[in-house]
Amino acid sequence: MLIFDAHLDLAMNAMESNRDLTQPFRAIRQRESLLTDKPDRGRGTVCLPEMRRGGIGLCVATQIARFVKPSNPLPGWHSPAQAWAHTQGQLAWYRSMEAAGELVQVVDLKTLHQQLDLWSAQAQGGVQAKNASSSGTDRPAAIGYILSLEGADSLITLRHLELAYQQGLRAVGPAHYGPGIYAQGTDASGGIGTRGRELLKEMERFGLILDVTHLCDESFWETVDIFHGRLWASHSNCRALVPHHRQLSDDQIKYLIGRDAVIGCALDAWMLVPNWIRGQTTPISANLCLAQVVEHIDHICQIAGDARHVGLGSDLDGGFGREQTPQDVDTIADLARLPELLKGRGYGQEDIRQIAHGNFIRFLSEAWSGCRP
Ligand SMILES: [Zn+2]
Numbered sequence: 001m002l003i004f005d006a007h008l009d010l011a012m013n014a015m016e017s018n019r020d021l022t023q024p025f026r027a028i029r030q031r032e033s034l035l036t037d038k039p040d041r042g043r044g045t046v047c048l049p050e051m052r053r054g055g056i057g058l059c060v061a062t063q064i065a066r067f068v069k070p071s072n073p074l075p076g077w078h079s080p081a082q083a084w085a086h087t088q089g090q091l092a093w094y095r096s097m098e099a100a101g102e103l104v105q106v107v108d109l110k111t112l113h114q115q116l117d118l119w120s121a122q123a124q125g126g127v128q129a130k131n132a133s134s135s136g137t138d139r140p141a142a143i144g145y146i147l148s149l150e151g152a153d154s155l156i157t158l159r160h161l162e163l164a165y166q167q168g169l170r171a172v173g174p175a176h177y178g179p180g181i182y183a184q185g186t187d188a189s190g191g192i193g194t195r196g197r198e199l200l201k202e203m204e205r206f207g208l209i210l211d212v213t214h215l216c217d218e219s220f221w222e223t224v225d226i227f228h229g230r231l232w233a234s235h236s237n238c239r240a241l242v243p244h245h246r247q248l249s250d251d252q253i254k255y256l257i258g259r260d261a262v263i264g265c266a267l268d269a270w271m272l273v274p275n276w277i278r279g280q281t282t283p284i285s286a287n288l289c290l291a292q293v294v295e296h297i298d299h300i301c302q303i304a305g306d307a308r309h310v311g312l313g314s315d316l317d318g319g320f321g322r323e324q325t326p327q328d329v330d331t332i333a334d335l336a337r338l339p340e341l342l343k344g345r346g347y348g349q350e351d352i353r354q355i356a357h358g359n360f361i362r363f364l365s366e367a368w369s370g371c372r373p
Pocket of ligand 1: 150214235315318
C-alpha cells in the first residue's frame with residue numbers, strides 16, 4: 001500500500017549527518033560505525049532504497065536551519081543570513097537528487113497526480129516502478145517530495161518567502177524548538193508578534209500550508225486565529241496519551257479537525273510512551289512497539305468520529321535512530337506493517353487506505369485546487 005510520510009528531514013541528514021541516502025541502510029550504518037558525534041550514529045533508519053521497499057512514494061521533506069540569538073543556548077546559526085544559506089544548500093541536495101532521478105518535487109495537482117500514477121502502476125504491475133523518463137532501464141521509481149520549511153527563522157525577509165515559494169516550497173512551520181523570529185516553538189512561550197502576523201498574511205497570499213507542529217500553545221492559538229488558509233500538523237502526537245506541551249491537546253485536535261486539517265503521527269519514542277528518558281529508556285525497556293503508534297492514531301480518530309484527519313509524519317530521521325523508535329522498526333520500510341496493525345485494531349480497508357496516504361493526498365488536492373474548508 002502506498003504510504004505518505006508527512007515529515008522527513010532528508011536534506012538535514014544528507015548535509016549535516018553526511019549520509020548518502022541513495023545507499024542501502026547497512027552501508028550507511030557501517031560507514032558510521034566508528035562515529036560518536038551524534039546519538040543516532042550507526043542506527044539510522046531512513047534511506048531512499050528503504051523508502052521504496054516500504055512503499056513510501058510520497059513524503060513531505062524539510063529545509064531546516066535555526067537562527068539563535070546570543071542568549072539562546074540551542075545549537076543554531078548566528079544570523080538569519082547564515083540560516084538562509086544553509087537551507088539553500090539543503091535545496092541544492094534535493095535538486096541533485098532530482099537530477100539523479102531519485103526524487104521528484106511535487107508542487108501542484110499535475111505533479112501530484114503524476115506521482116500517484118507512477119506508484120499505482122507499480123502496485124498494479126507487482127514490479128518495481130520505473131521512472132517514466134527512464135523507460136528501458138532498471139532505475140527505481142523516483143520518490144515524490146513536497147518541500148516544507150521547519151522553523152521560519154531562515155527567511156531573512158518576506159521577499160525570501162516569495163523566493164522560497166518559487167523554489168517549490170509549499171508548507172511552513174513558523175517555529176521549531178525554542179524562541180523564533182516569527183513564532184515561539186517547543187519549550188518556549190509567548191505569541192507571534194508583528195513579524196509572525198506579517199508572515200502568515202504572506203503565506204496566505206501564496207496559498208502555503210501552515211504546519212502547526214512545534215508551535216507553543218500561545219503561538220498555536222494566536223496563529224490559527226489569524227491564518228485563514230489550510231493547516232496541518234505534520235508530526236504531532238496526542239497529549240492525552242503522553243503529557244508534554246510538544247503534543248497536541250484534545251482541544252487542539254478538535255480545533256484542527258474542525259478546520260479539516262490532517263495530523264501526521266510521529267514515531268519518536270518519547271512522543272509515543274510516557275516517561276521516556278533520552279539516553280536511558282530503551283525501546284525494549286519501555287516495551288515500545290508500532291502498536292503504540294496505532295493508539296495515537298486511534299485517539300485522533302475517536303475524537304473525529306472518523307478516520308479522515310490522521311496520517312503518518314514519521315520524523316524517523318529527526319535526529320534519532322533505532323535507539324529511539326519502536327522495537328519492531330528496523331528501517332522506515334517497517335511503516336508498511338501499520339496497515340495490518342490497524343486492521344487488527346478493527347479498522348476497515350478504506351479507513352486504512354485513508355490513514356496510509358488518502359487523507360494527506362485529499363488535503364493537498366483540495367489545498368492546491370484553491371478549496372477552503
Ligand atoms: Zn520536528
